[in-house]
Amino acid sequence: MLHNALQRLLQSILVLLGCALMIFIMLRIIPGNPIAVLMGEHADTAVIERMTAELGLDQPVLIQFFRYIGGALRGDFGTSYSLGKPVSALIASAFVNTLILALMAALFAWVLGVISGIIAAVKKNSILDHLFMGASLLGVSMPVFMTAMLLQYFLSFRLKWFPIAGTDSLAGFLLPAVALGWNSAGSVARLVRSTLLEILEEDYIDTARAKGRGQLGVLVLHALRNAMLPVITMMAIQLSGLLSGAVITETIFAINGIGRLAVQAISARDIPLLQGTVLFSAAIVIIGNFIADSLYNVLDPRIRRRG
């Protein structure tokens, strides 16, 4: 089992390196000279050249890449052109906001999703089932920007229940978390419902009933653990998606998170910053998948191999 985990860890590191290389190359292929943008329209050619050399942008891409990786290993992701601060510091401060938003969205999504999924499965074809599945269908199919703006308009602007934007207080995170989490809640609820319905037909559920377990015992002790296997994978992937920055939600609610930082970097042609944010997001997704895989191994003895 340990051997397996190590193997997956090694794979994850390779994938991350590959990601870094691709991000690096892509950002150098896109047209436009970042130095020209940085120095302004009327900058002297000599100045631009000197600047390019100073930033090491005159070197071959591969050399630049190895320098970048070398720096990254020491925690140095370069300095943002537009903000003049170390990229790592910028990402760290933005990540705090993204982390709060993601955790709140995940909490909202999972608690609601799992509970409504279970109720919908147990009370199949009841009014509650239809209600929950309708709500989750809305959540899954409505684009986040629409949900976000509707919530913002009605609950903040009209009813004044929540702050419109900004992160001065935790309350400011509530609406964006709901807007962001509804979609995840919908997918979780649907997956929980369908898996649970399948599991409840399994023979071992009959066995559990034949043992004398009541409805609740059968559900909690026998059905849920099996039903949660695919759900937990989904959750890990959702969490890594949420943590890697919600570009749209953060922009609409003016939250200074990873997503917004990336948008800023793009508009300013701030290559080190963009590189940093994209690589950071990629790392989060890879870590999320690694955790999902590992959890699956812990939860399902059939997947465990003797290592």
Add this chain to the structure above:
Amino acid sequence: MSGKTLEIRHLNTSFFTQKGEVGAAKDICLEVRPGQIVGIVGESGCGKSVTARSVMGLVKYPGRVVSGEILLNGTRITGISKKEACSLRGSEVSMIFQEPMTSLNPVIKVGRQVEEVLLIHKKITKKEAKKEAAKILEAVGISDVASRMECYPHQLSGGLRQRVMIAMAMICSPSLLIADEPTTALDVTVEAQILRLMKKLCEAGTSILLISHNLGVIAQVCDYVYVMYAGRIVEQGETFTLFDHPAHPYTRGLLGAAKSLRSDAGLLKTIPGVVPNLLHLPAGCSFSPRCDSCMDLCRSEMPDMLPAGEKGHLTRCWRS
């Protein structure tokens, strides 16, 4: 005490489908006496499993017991509360299923699954439960119990898993064990071992209701046999009487087919026609369209269980 472990009186269990009510078990009257192994035999869909599940209170949706009484050790168990039913299941009456491969929870260690039954029904510590579980697992013929208890179901063979199921069913020493095709998914060697084990259990005081479509299995272990066809019992009697002098044409057909398998008679003997759709049963006797000695009366009226020769031998046939 009525002196009967299980008594079923005029049980009707139906499935309420979109196409209408399907009577899966009709007017079932059945008895299991203490220390007896009673068999129910019949082909797929004849209502054997539904009858067994009615006793356990585990009929699958959209089915339910419509009428009739089921008595366990003289006490009525139809119409009791869910909670009372739960306290009987696993302790007074337990069940083992056809598929040992899928009947154990894949993510729980087998030891824990056996202990669970004790923890549900008895006030007992986990440690004691573990000890008891080890004892019963050893009693059903599992070697190297300590390490097997730490295994997950997928690490055990089919035969071992069925033994675990039996251990689970027997751990609270129920008065009745219902075995729904317990050996169908196993190979013959293991089948023989499991049947021997069940006989031993019976000698130790548990009555068994054994459901099978395998006449050989029934003949080997049962004291008394019920034959079912299209939701009804069509013949019942002591095993030897019934096998030696089958009174219902359906039973004769079944035995004929089984015999022609063993001889070199060439072509396999079959019963002509197909099992009727339970939604559209023929008028009169359900077997009449396939019967080679069918009379006019058979097509208009369903016979009751009528005496056929020896005492206790009954058959649902006008010709008896």
